[in-house]
Amino acid sequence: MATKKDKNAPEAPRLLEPFALADLTVSDYEMEDKMPFETCRFVPGTVSNQSADKVLFDCVVFDRVTFDNVTLERAEFVDVVFDHCDLSNVVFRDAVLHRVEFNHCKMLGLDLSTATLRNVKFEECFGQYAMFRFADMKYVAFRDGNFDKSDFYEAQLNQTEFSRCELDQAQLVGAKLKGIDLSSCEFRTLSSTLEDLQGCIMRTDQLSGVAHLLGIVLKDD
Template sequence: MAAKKGKIVGPEAPRLLEPFAMFDTTVDDYEMEDKMPFETCRFVPGTIANQSADKVLFDCVVFDRVTFENVTLERAEFVDVVFDHCDLSNVVFRDAVLHRVEFNHCKMLGLDLSTTTLRNVKFEECVGQYAMFRFADMKHVAFRDGGFDKADFYEAQFNQVEFSRCELDQAQFVGAKLKGVDLSSCEFRTLGSSLEDLQGCVMRTDQLSGVAHLLGIVLKDD
């Protein structure tokens, strides 16, 4: 199903799936293998710990209140996947592909999504301070009601990307072209960016103090 302009297509994963109980408790002696497929299943509440693999496939999968500890899954593919109330802090998903994926009420401090491709992805009410989206290629992506202070979007590519009611203080957007991106409902004191990158960005008048330093302007309180 193709996404209409401005509309994000959600995962086709049904909410009721057969539970995959391999990781219902912390398991250190089981290893994910390169190119291992996980299809049409639900990971039950528990912990996935000490896993490192390349090109793992997750297709039509729900992660239900799963905590990830010391997990690196580079070049993984996530298709029709839901992360619900998960802890993904410091997880490494570099070079991954995410298509029709939802992160709902997730903790993702320092989550590494650098150089990923994101298509039809939603982050709903997530805590993502220090998350890394460096060089990510995003199209039809929404960040809603989340905390992304000090997140790193260095040279990310934005195409129909939405930021709604997010905390973005000290988020880094250097090299990320913000033309057409609406930040007016977000809160921040300062942003890391450049005048060139901010061309065409939508902001409230009172937010301009957060980028005044780019003009060499020093603001004084009354």
């Protein structure tokens, strides 16, 4: 019997068959403002010391690519997969991401502040200290990842999923959590407000992580 698709699950990238993607070496390119990259696969390699504005990536796969000192503000990613990439401290501020997957990526300190995310999945990623401040998210899934100390300040979390993630000391002030299910996640404390937590779904044992918002001091037996 077919499994019913979750209506809130992110839509997968629409990619061509692998043999139809042109293989490129990312280090061969000096990225410039508004440069388009379409229907290609970046093979394993390192892109270093790059900065550009409004670069377009359409139907692109990044295969084990390391980004070192890279800033791509207002970039547009449509039907893109990042597979086993290192995106630590990369700056994608004000970017637009539509049907994008990050699979098994290292993204410590990745900056997606004020970005727009639609149909985006983060699968088994290490995203400690990642920044999603003021990001506008819809149909976004964080699954089986570590996002300790990540920053979702004032982010819009529409139809956003957190499944089996580590979220200790995540910054969630201003991010409305009504309907957000954190019951499969792990954390000792969260930074939030009582107003923002209204309607959030948690396990009973997780309440100690937000007890400080009520002025409650918990004492071990």
